[in-house]
Amino acid sequence: MQMQTDLLEEARRQAEICNACRYCEGYCSVFPALHAERAFSDGNLTQLANLCHNCRGCSYACQYTAPHEFNLNLPQALANVRQDSWESFAFPRAAGQAFQKHGVRIAVATVIGFALLFWAIHALPTAGGDGFYAALSHNAMVAIFLPAFLFPLVSIAISLRRYWRHIDAGPFRPAHLVAAFGQAANMRNLKGGHGDGCNFEDEDRFSHARRRAHQAVMYGFLLCFASTSAGTILHYVFDMPAPYGFWSLPKLLGVSGGLLLVVGCAEMIRLKLRADPELGATGAFGGEVAFVGLLGFVGLSGLVLYALGQTAMMPALLAIHLGAVLAFFLLTPFTKMAHGFYRLAALTAEAGRKARVAG
Amino acid sequence: MTSPDIAIIGGGNAALCAAITAAEAGARVLILETAPKPYRGGNSRHTRNFRCMHHGPLGPLVDSYTEDEYLADLMKVTGGKTDETLARLAIRTSEECLPWMEAHGVRFQPSLSGTLSLARTNAFFLGGGKSLVNAYYRTAEALGVAVEYEAAVTHLELDGDRVVRIDYTQHGETQSITPKSVVVASGGFQADTDWLARAWGPAAKNFLIRGTPYNRGVVLADLLDQGVEQVGDPTQCHAVAIDGRAPKFDGGIVTRLDCVPFSIVVNKDAQRFYDEGEDVWPKRYAIWGRLVAAQPDQVGYVIIDAKSLELFMPSVFPPIKADTLEELAARMGLPADALIETVTRFNAACGDTSGFHPTELDGVATTGLEPPKTNWARPITQSPFYGYSLRTGVTFTYLGLKVDESAQCAIGNRLITNLWAAGETMAGSILGQGYLAGFGMTIGTVFGRIAGKEAAAHANAN
Numbered sequence: 001m002q003m004q005t006d007l008l009e010e011a012r013r014q015a016e017i018c019n020a021c022r023y024c025e026g027y028c029s030v031f032p033a034l035h036a037e038r039a040f041s042d043g044n045l046t047q048l049a050n051l052c053h054n055c056r057g058c059s060y061a062c063q064y065t066a067p068h069e070f071n072l073n074l075p076q077a078l079a080n081v082r083q084d085s086w087e088s089f090a091f092p093r094a095a096g097q098a099f100q101k102h103g104v105r106i107a108v109a110t111v112i113g114f115a116l117l118f119w120a121i122h123a124l125p126t127a128g129g130d131g132f133y134a135a136l137s138h139n140a141m142v143a144i145f146l147p148a149f150l151f152p153l154v155s156i157a158i159s160l161r162r163y164w165r166h167i168d169a170g171p172f173r174p175a176h177l178v179a180a181f182g183q184a185a186n187m188r189n190l191k192g193g194h195g196d197g198c199n200f201e202d203e204d205r206f207s208h209a210r211r212r213a214h215q216a217v218m219y220g221f222l223l224c225f226a227s228t229s230a231g232t233i234l235h236y237v238f239d240m241p242a243p244y245g246f247w248s249l250p251k252l253l254g255v256s257g258g259l260l261l262v263v264g265c266a267e268m269i270r271l272k273l274r275a276d277p278e279l280g281a282t283g284a285f286g287g288e289v290a291f292v293g294l295l296g297f298v299g300l301s302g303l304v305l306y307a308l309g310q311t312a313m314m315p316a317l318l319a320i321h322l323g324a325v326l327a328f329f330l331l332t333p334f335t336k337m338a339h340g341f342y343r344l345a346a347l348t349a350e351a352g353r354k355a356r357v358a359g
Numbered sequence: 360m361t362s363p364d365i366a367i368i369g370g371g372n373a374a375l376c377a378a379i380t381a382a383e384a385g386a387r388v389l390i391l392e393t394a395p396k397p398y399r400g401g402n403s404r405h406t407r408n409f410r411c412m413h414h415g416p417l418g419p420l421v422d423s424y425t426e427d428e429y430l431a432d433l434m435k436v437t438g439g440k441t442d443e444t445l446a447r448l449a450i451r452t453s454e455e456c457l458p459w460m461e462a463h464g465v466r467f468q469p470s471l472s473g474t475l476s477l478a479r480t481n482a483f484f485l486g487g488g489k490s491l492v493n494a495y496y497r498t499a500e501a502l503g504v505a506v507e508y509e510a511a512v513t514h515l516e517l518d519g520d521r522v523v524r525i526d527y528t529q530h531g532e533t534q535s536i537t538p539k540s541v542v543v544a545s546g547g548f549q550a551d552t553d554w555l556a557r558a559w560g561p562a563a564k565n566f567l568i569r570g571t572p573y574n575r576g577v578v579l580a581d582l583l584d585q586g587v588e589q590v591g592d593p594t595q596c597h598a599v600a601i602d603g604r605a606p607k608f609d610g611g612i613v614t615r616l617d618c619v620p621f622s623i624v625v626n627k628d629a630q631r632f633y634d635e636g637e638d639v640w641p642k643r644y645a646i647w648g649r650l651v652a653a654q655p656d657q658v659g660y661v662i663i664d665a666k667s668l669e670l671f672m673p674s675v676f677p678p679i680k681a682d683t684l685e686e687l688a689a690r691m692g693l694p695a696d697a698l699i700e701t702v703t704r705f706n707a708a709c710g711d712t713s714g715f716h717p718t719e720l721d722g723v724a725t726t727g728l729e730p731p732k733t734n735w736a737r738p739i740t741q742s743p744f745y746g747y748s749l750r751t752g753v754t755f756t757y758l759g760l761k762v763d764e765s766a767q768c769a770i771g772n773r774l775i776t777n778l779w780a781a782g783e784t785m786a787g788s789i790l791g792q793g794y795l796a797g798f799g800m801t802i803g804t805v806f807g808r809i810a811g812k813e814a815a816a817h818a819n820a821n
């Protein structure tokens with residue numbers, strides 16, 4: 001689990017300058033954690049990196065950015081370490097390296113997902129189900145998606161364990177996880193220390209655009225997830241298999257979630273295109289945009305499938321949507337999606353650090 | 360270019376406060392900033408707080424800080440060399456500045472870790488001075504203020520009691536404009552080391568400049584040469600002892616060293632020259648600039664041992680480290696025998712250290728040593744040993760333009776009808792010597808706003 005020393009070295013150099021300066025203390029939870037140290041271990045830096053959400057406030061405020069010889073670019077230094085930590089702790093590690101920064105490979109994986117589902121729909125017997133099950137039987141769907149769902153969970157659990165050890169976070173306490181969820185739920189840090197938001201799409205102008213886009217993506221995703229869960233419960237607990245009408249729980253959750261997801265991802269890509277790439281992780285732009293694109297496509301294809309599900313295009317649309325979902329699930333531990341899990345872990349560890357200082 | 364109503368010379372805090380105020384009064388304003396955009400904002404981009412009077416909690420400030428207490432603090436550091444009328448004006452107005460600053464985009468944060476002693480008196484800018492400058496440029500541009508970067512003002516043409524023309528160079532070309540009102544907010548002259556050397560002697564060539572390289576006093580010299588009233592003398596400047604490895608210009612806050620009270624400081628001959636433990640560091644760090652300036656080659660060397668390493672804020676450059684004093688002397692270019700002798704003598708003069716307390720005057724002193732160390736005197740014995748070099752870092756100069764309560768400049772006994780000055784360039788009108796942390800930004804904000812208002816009133820009436 002060796003991380004790249006040059007990236008850590010550069011982050012260390014910059015963290016030492018910030019520690020002598022402290023002007024940015026109030027922006028986010030990175031700085032109080034940073035100022036608590038005098039010397040920075042690799043674990044410290046990795047934790048700081050995962051506490052940073054790349055709002056860029058500290059960069060536009062910094063009197064030492066290039067052309068100054070101190071050449072501060074803390075958002076990028078931390079983004080590079082963060083990106084590297086996701087790749088290094090990925091299980092299997094090679095998969096992290098293969099996808100995190102490689103948009104084209106994410107796209108290829110998605111197309112393979114489509115192909116697999118086309119093949120499944122074509123080749124597997126349907127046993128005469130209704131609705132989508134007329135194209136692909138419920139059992140076949142379960143056989144494909146259950147492992148595709150469980151594998152990422154196992155993979156991420158292993159990664160987080162590696163992370164936790166690397167940052168030397170001490171014993172895990174559920175109360176700190178609760179605190180972390182609280183922060184993540186309203187994205188407190190994305191408001192900036194002053195509540196004016198990030199410096200993302202228009203240099204040093206503060207705006208809430210990125211936080212709003214991120215909220216839409218996150219809640220859109222969670223609603224879609226809730227929709228699938230509701231369907232599963234209706235199927236197994238209440239013996240009410242799909243298809244469901246519009247006023248059913250799975251459909252209401254799914255349609256609203258899909259809309260949020262599409263709008264949120266489109267806005268996120270628009271913002272990313274306007275932001276200064278020099279303040280993000282080096283070389284990660286393609287991978288990030290491809291991932292957001294895939295997530296938005298999952299939402300969009302789901303909506304289209306819902307709209308045209310009664311037409312002859314249904315089997316093809318189903319293959320495309322399910323193919324995208326499959327690719328998304330399998331890639332979760334190896335793409336930007338992993339950041340949500342790491343961020344929770346980092347916030348949990350930070351809550352633990354603060355509790356230790358206080359107590 | 361068509362001439363604006365008001366030209367503002369400089370692009371730091373005082374200039375921006377003047378520009379915003381004038382634009383809000385309806386004037387067409389042009390800022391001429393000599394720095395390129397990434398370096399806009401002069402010394403203001405390096406600041407962290409401003410000192411603010413207040414009755415009861417205000418923004419990030421706790422308790423109260425009254426006019427009289429503020430003035431008393433100021434009188435103490437200036438040894439009474441203060442213009443009381445202007446000082447009271449600055450102090451009294453500072454209270455309304457804080458909400459004004461917030462309304463114009465500045466955000467505050469609680470006192471930084473390591474600076475709790477200032478939580479009552481100084482309001483810290485979130486992100487520091489560059490974020491303040493950024494916010495003001497946004498606000499000014501939204502109000503229609505035009506900004507020209509890399510526009511170096513070279514000359515103000517005076518005709519009797521009026522400025523009739525401003526000349527500036529930009530991208531190798533000379534331009535002239537004829538605004539109705541002019542505000543000078545172009546700082547001191549400390550970045551012109553030739554000028555410093557003329558005032559200080561050649562030693563000044565070894566000084567480091569903590570802030571912007573662009574405050575070279577060009578406009579100040581131009582106006583003083585034409586007989587505009589001046590205050591202060593060129594030898595007065597605010598200088599502190601900073602890490603000797605700091606860059607020549609723009610090293611800013613991170614080159615500060617807080618370890619002197621726990622150390623001995625020697626010159627290049629490895630001799631001590633002043634009581635390192637005279638008072639708590641925030642009260643003493645400003646005198647060490649001059650102390651070091653008086654030593655051969657204008658350099659000092661701080662020596663501490665392992666037990667003191669974590670007692671002060673980390674600084675940007677790691678200390679030089681060695682297992683023995685001999686080795687440390689070699690690494691720092693000091694005569695080893697002399698250093699060992701100085702340390703041995705110092706150690707022998709140390710007494711009972713059980714009362715050592717790093718954050719209070721603990722009276723743990725040397726006996727029979729010249730110069731004495733009157734607090735925090737612990738023998739330097741525990742390896743590894745650490746060293747830093749010290750040089751004089753100039754913050755700003757005091758020589759400036761004399762102004763009245765309206766921030767207006769004068770020539771002979773007459774006011775110049777359309778020239779105002781704000782910020783560092785007129786701070787000498789208030790402070791004759793000495794400095795109170797956070798007062799520079801207070802002066803710039805208060806007098807910048809006054810200058811902007813007066814300049815706009817003049818422009819709107821003509």
Ligand SMILES: Cc1cc2nc3c(=O)[nH]c(=O)nc-3n(C[C@H](O)[C@H](O)[C@H](O)COP(=O)(O)OP(=O)(O)OC[C@H]3O[C@@H](n4cnc5c(N)ncnc54)[C@H](O)[C@@H]3O)c2cc1C
Nearest residue numbers: 369370371373401402403407512545570782783797799800
């Ligand atoms: C490291 C450091 C930290 C400091 N910290 C604090 C602090 O925390 N609180 C505090 O109150 N004070 C602090 N000070 C002092 C403070 O910086 C000054 O008092 C204050 O910034 C002065 O503001 P100003 O607008 O007058 O000058 P500046 O901000 O220096 O602005 C002068 C402007 O004039 C421009 N200029 C110069 N010559 C020309 C020309 N010929 N033509 C056109 N433009 C020109 C410059 O480029 C610059 O933009 C600090 C100073 C330093 C160096």
Ligand code: SF4
Nearest residue numbers: 018021022023024062
């Ligand atoms: S990013 Fe720059 S301004 Fe902010 S704490 Fe670090 S060095 Fe200071």
Ligand code: SF4
Nearest residue numbers: 028052053055056058
């Ligand atoms: S980019 Fe934002 S979140 Fe990251 S360290 Fe800077 S201020 Fe904090």
